[in-house]
Amino acid sequence: xxxxxxxxxxxxxxxxxxxxxxxxxxxxxxxxxxxxxxxxxxxxxxxxxxxxxxxxxxxxxxxxxxxxxxxxxxxxxxxxxxxxxxxxxxxxxxxxxxxxxxxxxxxxxxxxxxxxxxxxxxxxxxxxxxxxxxxxxxxxxxxxxxxxxxxxxxxxxxxxxxxxxxxxxxxxxxxxxxxxxxxxxxxxxxxxxxxxxxxxxxxxxxxxxxxxxxxxxxxxxxxxxxxxxxxxxxxxxxxxxxxxxxxxxxxxxxxxxxxxxxxxxxxxxxxxxxxxxxxxxxxxxxxxxxxxxxxxxxxxxxxxxxxxxxxxxxxxxxxxxxxxxxxxxxxxxxxxxxxxxxxxxxxxxxxxxxxxxxxxxxxxxxxxxxxxxxxxxxxxxxxxxx
Amino acid sequence: xxxxxxxxxxxxxxxxxxxxxxxxxxxxxxxxxxxxxxxxxxxxxxxxxxxxxxxxxxxxxxxxxxxxxxxxxxxxxxxxxxxxxxxxxxxxxxxxxxxxxxxxxxxxxxxxxxxxxxxxxxxxxxxxxxxxxxxxxxxxxxxxxxxxxxxxxxxxxxxxxxxxxxxxxxxxxxxxxxxxxxxxxxxxxxxxxxxxxxxxxx
Numbered sequence: 001x002x003x004x005x006x007x008x009x010x011x012x013x014x015x016x017x018x019x020x021x022x023x024x025x026x027x028x029x030x031x032x033x034x035x036x037x038x039x040x041x042x043x044x045x046x047x048x049x050x051x052x053x054x055x056x057x058x059x060x061x062x063x064x065x066x067x068x069x070x071x072x073x074x075x076x077x078x079x080x081x082x083x084x085x086x087x088x089x090x091x092x093x094x095x096x097x098x099x100x101x102x103x104x105x106x107x108x109x110x111x112x113x114x115x116x117x118x119x120x121x122x123x124x125x126x127x128x129x130x131x132x133x134x135x136x137x138x139x140x141x142x143x144x145x146x147x148x149x150x151x152x153x154x155x156x157x158x159x160x161x162x163x164x165x166x167x168x169x170x171x172x173x174x175x176x177x178x179x180x181x182x183x184x185x186x187x188x189x190x191x192x193x194x195x196x197x198x199x200x201x202x203x204x205x206x207x208x209x210x211x212x213x214x215x216x217x218x219x220x221x222x223x224x225x226x227x228x229x230x231x232x233x234x235x236x237x238x239x240x241x242x243x244x245x246x247x248x249x250x251x252x253x254x255x256x257x258x259x260x261x262x263x264x265x266x267x268x269x270x271x272x273x274x275x276x277x278x279x280x281x282x283x284x285x286x287x288x289x290x291x292x293x294x295x296x297x298x299x300x301x302x303x304x305x306x307x308x309x310x311x312x313x314x315x316x317x318x319x320x321x322x323x324x325x326x327x328x329x330x331x332x333x334x335x336x337x338x339x340x341x342x343x344x345x346x347x348x349x350x351x352x353x354x355x356x357x358x359x360x361x362x363x364x365x366x367x368x369x370x371x372x373x374x375x376x377x378x379x380x381x382x383x384x385x386x
Numbered sequence: 387x388x389x390x391x392x393x394x395x396x397x398x399x400x401x402x403x404x405x406x407x408x409x410x411x412x413x414x415x416x417x418x419x420x421x422x423x424x425x426x427x428x429x430x431x432x433x434x435x436x437x438x439x440x441x442x443x444x445x446x447x448x449x450x451x452x453x454x455x456x457x458x459x460x461x462x463x464x465x466x467x468x469x470x471x472x473x474x475x476x477x478x479x480x481x482x483x484x485x486x487x488x489x490x491x492x493x494x495x496x497x498x499x500x501x502x503x504x505x506x507x508x509x510x511x512x513x514x515x516x517x518x519x520x521x522x523x524x525x526x527x528x529x530x531x532x533x534x535x536x537x538x539x540x541x542x543x544x545x546x547x548x549x550x551x552x553x554x555x556x557x558x559x560x561x562x563x564x565x566x567x568x569x570x571x572x573x574x575x576x577x578x579x580x581x582x583x584x585x586x587x588x
Binding site (some may be wrong): 003004005006007008009011012013016019035039040041042044045048049052058059060062064065067069070071074075076077079253269271287288305306309356 | 399410413414417418421422431434435436438439440442443444446456459460461463464467495496497498499500501502503504506508510512530537538540541542558
């Protein structure tokens, strides 16, 4: 093993001063020069600290480490240290018992007696996953590890990790339609040929043409998606929401939630202007407003944008969320079935949690409200208990 | 945001006697730099947290053997480094650090030393954000912590986008300035307030 790491406080002070543009003493300057010359690693660190973008990334990484999570992991390692003093004969007796028990437990079983081993299971969080359905019906499976170029006629589709980018075809060949579908536990980001960015949440789909021509840009969406529509006054952008509503756009950012298991569609405008319509009725939204569509359209003011956009920013925001709403989100992201057993109160939750946590970590946090959870069926079913 | 970057002798004494509160204070002070440091090896957040948690657990088991924060820090970083190198050895982890370590065998030490310094320096720098004036702190925290775009911040703070952009770069400059000289910062803020009030033509 290498020597112990020791920390030079004087050196840190010199670096801090230099970073802040403060004058250094001769001594400090010498320390700094020596440090910079000592290794390319040091110079790399120094560059990362002085680049604004890099610093921002470091800050995010830094704050991604949650105090309670790490503390829980630390204290979980603390098991009461039990020492067993066994006499030799006792050990021998125990060994015999173990063998006997093993023989009993491992005996052949008739099928109806077979039990599933009860181990503690956890469910990993969702990630970048999607399936792209091409015009000819063939499919391409996309995950976070992929880097590829998919050719489809004259269109080039580039995948870079969790992102897909369409490059506009230059000729006037006929337009074909592609569909991007995310499974439960998946999310994906796509840039359409006009530069419009779409973030797809879990269990959602987006159907779009491989080139935008004609009088408008028309796409179809189901599930939940966030749009950053590229401005093009000559070609209005129109979203068909699960055949239940349409959103007309000029150049704007908005989120639409149209899951089938939700009673209404919610379209939230972040900036720009959109018109949300259904069956002949429509409403014009201002930034910060939300349109709710079921039989008609109603407009809500003072919407909690942070909560609406939480999924895109990698968090669950459970502020004022009811138990059932929370469970719907978890079931989509962790791909689990939820069952309510007994008289479970429809508790209201609060707080935020990262979507990169495992299911058990999230449930640990939620149990603080007095609701109890049990994972069954090898982590496929979540039972909610009072 | 954790405040300071130091801890007093009385807390250290309590810690060595097994006081849970004191342990928590040591933990609060060092867990982020340590996780960050571990992350440079693992390239993966959960593993980095595990490495840090294990090191803190070992620290707790040996709590009566430390007389200074420097000794604790040295123990924690060394422990995390050794654990991480073991982990990388036993596992095919494709990570930035792994590639770097594999590329320059024998130089893992300068890597660890640089990253330790980086973690400790960031602790000092980021501790300052909490001390910035409200207006700038909010913008920095929204954009850094919550990854909101300028547009989203503008919407939430009810400001024009170019105002937010200005506030943001101003906040970064102030962050540096606040580390430089407290008095200078106050002067700059006063001047800024005057500017905002419109005494200078914009």
